Amino acid sequence: MLPPSDYLTKIKPFSYLDEEQIDELIKNMHVSLYKTGKTVFKKGKVLDRIYLVRDGELGLFDGDDLVEVIGNNEFTGLSSAIKKEKTEFEGRAIADTICFEFRAKDIEEMMERNQEFAEFIEKILRMRFSEIFHFEEDELMALFSKKVSDVIFRDPVTCDPESTLRDVVRLMKENGVGSVIITNRKGNPVGIITHTDVIDALASDVPLLSRAESVMSSPVIAVDLSSSLLDAYIKFIESAVNHLAVARDGRLAGVITIKDLMKSFEPRSSLLNYPKIVKKIEDPEQLEDLIRDVLSSMKNMLRSGLNYETISSIYIPVFDQILRQILKKTANESATVAIIGDFGRRELILPPVYRLLIIDGEVKNGNFSECYTTVHASSFSEEKKLSDLVELADSRYISGSGARYVSFKEEIGRIVEGKKDEVLSLMKKELREKITAENCDVKVEKIARLWTVYNGEFTSKTTSERVRSMSLDPEVISLTSEIYSTIKLIRLREAIFGNRSKTDAIILKKSVGVIRTFRNAVREEMKTW
Amino acid sequence: MVEDILKENYVVIDVETTGLNTKKDEIIAFASIPIKEMKIHMDESYFTLIKPERFRITSIKYHGITENDLLSAPEFYEVAEKIENALISSVVVGYAVNIDVEFLRNAFKKKLRKKLKIRGYLDIAEIEHWLIKRRGRAVNFKLDFDSLLKIYRIEKFSRHSAMGDAFATAYIFLKQLSQLQELDVSPEDLTRFGKKIVFF
Numbered sequence: 001m002l003p004p005s006d007y008l009t010k011i012k013p014f015s016y017l018d019e020e021q022i023d024e025l026i027k028n029m030h031v032s033l034y035k036t037g038k039t040v041f042k043k044g045k046v047l048d049r050i051y052l053v054r055d056g057e058l059g060l061f062d063g064d065d066l067v068e069v070i071g072n073n074e075f076t077g078l079s080s081a082i083k084k085e086k087t088e089f090e091g092r093a094i095a096d097t098i099c100f101e102f103r104a105k106d107i108e109e110m111m112e113r114n115q116e117f118a119e120f121i122e123k124i125l126r127m128r129f130s131e132i133f134h135f136e137e138d139e140l141m142a143l144f145s146k147k148v149s150d151v152i153f154r155d156p157v158t159c160d161p162e163s164t165l166r167d168v169v170r171l172m173k174e175n176g177v178g179s180v181i182i183t184n185r186k187g188n189p190v191g192i193i194t195h196t197d198v199i200d201a202l203a204s205d206v207p208l209l210s211r212a213e214s215v216m217s218s219p220v221i222a223v224d225l226s227s228s229l230l231d232a233y234i235k236f237i238e239s240a241v242n243h244l245a246v247a248r249d250g251r252l253a254g255v256i257t258i259k260d261l262m263k264s265f266e267p268r269s270s271l272l273n274y275p276k277i278v279k280k281i282e283d284p285e286q287l288e289d290l291i292r293d294v295l296s297s298m299k300n301m302l303r304s305g306l307n308y309e310t311i312s313s314i315y316i317p318v319f320d321q322i323l324r325q326i327l328k329k330t331a332n333e334s335a336t337v338a339i340i341g342d343f344g345r346r347e348l349i350l351p352p353v354y355r356l357l358i359i360d361g362e363v364k365n366g367n368f369s370e371c372y373t374t375v376h377a378s379s380f381s382e383e384k385k386l387s388d389l390v391e392l393a394d395s396r397y398i399s400g401s402g403a404r405y406v407s408f409k410e411e412i413g414r415i416v417e418g419k420k421d422e423v424l425s426l427m428k429k430e431l432r433e434k435i436t437a438e439n440c441d442v443k444v445e446k447i448a449r450l451w452t453v454y455n456g457e458f459t460s461k462t463t464s465e466r467v468r469s470m471s472l473d474p475e476v477i478s479l480t481s482e483i484y485s486t487i488k489l490i491r492l493r494e495a496i497f498g499n500r501s502k503t504d505a506i507i508l509k510k511s512v513g514v515i516r517t518f519r520n521a522v523r524e525e526m527k528t529w
Numbered sequence: 530m531v532e533d534i535l536k537e538n539y540v541v542i543d544v545e546t547t548g549l550n551t552k553k554d555e556i557i558a559f560a561s562i563p564i565k566e567m568k569i570h571m572d573e574s575y576f577t578l579i580k581p582e583r584f585r586i587t588s589i590k591y592h593g594i595t596e597n598d599l600l601s602a603p604e605f606y607e608v609a610e611k612i613e614n615a616l617i618s619s620v621v622v623g624y625a626v627n628i629d630v631e632f633l634r635n636a637f638k639k640k641l642r643k644k645l646k647i648r649g650y651l652d653i654a655e656i657e658h659w660l661i662k663r664r665g666r667a668v669n670f671k672l673d674f675d676s677l678l679k680i681y682r683i684e685k686f687s688r689h690s691a692m693g694d695a696f697a698t699a700y701i702f703l704k705q706l707s708q709l710q711e712l713d714v715s716p717e718d719l720t721r722f723g724k725k726i727v728f729f
Contacts, residue, residue: 031569
């Protein structure tokens, strides 16, 4: 074992290598000390080594502008060294800095021999600005990609529907569990009785000899054993329950509780408390507190390197839950409400202001007016501008009559389908408009929506999903969807931290070019329509 | 001699031996890593085990090398030229390096009847001693290899192998060089206080 291998094994992607492979990299390594101010590599050069900062700080400069700082245990130079591209920035030591420098040739060879290592590096190389990608081990990412099977260790405690409430209570006590799953003869779960259900039942004088099936809640909400903790998390939030059944190949395999999840999430478990808090919201002040809490938890997420889609899927359920709670107070009995706009596509924007489409009934603005804006479906007659109708492709149901919502959406879908020519001219108009750093994400959203609507699809999807379904050059698609996500992250960061970092400004500037390429590709493709 | 200490060529060495007696004990492992212009060149490093004439079991606890490891190792005369080439054009650097140098000189004298030429040598403990005093502080603790590792926060590197110790030494020396340059130390000064032997 060669000297610094203990150190390297703790750093991604070297952690994927075995001892022998690490030794091979070390064999040809250089270790350099750069005095403050010394140039490590110039701009516009193809590097033959990648740089791991062992100690110190390396600045990436665009002229005299410091774009990014590469700190301890972080890399730079990878995209230049591996993709043989010219460096976009100059690397200069901004403190006395020691770098471990690995030969590009050795890294390439290791990529051929070690698949995990290669995948990690390729993932980074696919990112547009891989030079300023931070290789930090991402705890949160690791946490969310853990599997449910890593967390559950309890066999489910079950009983049949004919068992009594007393049997259930005894089963809970004997097994020390907080929930019992009711299964039918085939062993399929038909309901669940949790600790809370028992207390509720006893408090409302349900006799102990009542049958389990009269007390249980059903259907049982389940996750698959192979699901990620992120999936489980979303289910917990969406359904506001404390227990989920775990299924393997459709059969009951165990139970995962919110406590199990919390243990894995420490110290970030506060995320899981939201459903409980949401239920208790009574007045706007409590709501404000909660939203402030949620937003501050987002700070860490935004720094963690999670991508936009993941962050959206973590937070949209929380905000949806809050919205449902508010609607309970502000919507009247006959109201059917859908979400449109960014939140309709399940894309997070800040501040979290929903756009609501009131299909039937009424929604007061009342004390919660800052949480949403409303538009009435009655204004969406055939005379309504087609561009507004197309936007309804983003709508999704939130409360009231599901059937009413579906029939409304189908109706709009039919109207739009009948005006394909107009959709096409909307698209042409869209493609003529100027793309700037400020509007480039919205442009992608509009183009992707018009494209899918023109192709006969009128369901709510994220912009990235829509882009990925477009029949364009795969390279253009992957770049566009990546850049789109990055821009959306920048927007979130701006909203949360109140300013735009230099890196973000540069990325935005360069993004415009990518989005223009995307637009041109769409133009070309449309000639064949 | 060059004018700038950063332009000098250095070679960090470490040897493992069968014991501490420079006259009787023998070298069983040799490691060298060159440093040129503030860059440690692992790709030009050299390591070899060496089969001694007489192995002392008691020394295993210091270096972890067993007699078995040495069965297929070359004898000293087979690697002498490589060792000489590694050292010839550079200033030798090490920890307690005077002992290592003496072992090497004796080996060349005894086994090859040849005088090993060494341009000069520097001890990282001596340099650290000088740096601390230069900062106006007293050295009131034992300045051994472990304290040097702690000072330069490199306890993570694997120790107790010739190559591991040589690498840690090179890393420490690189950082010392950077400080010495800031203090305008000339190569002559460096060789003067760098090899003075202070017993702690």
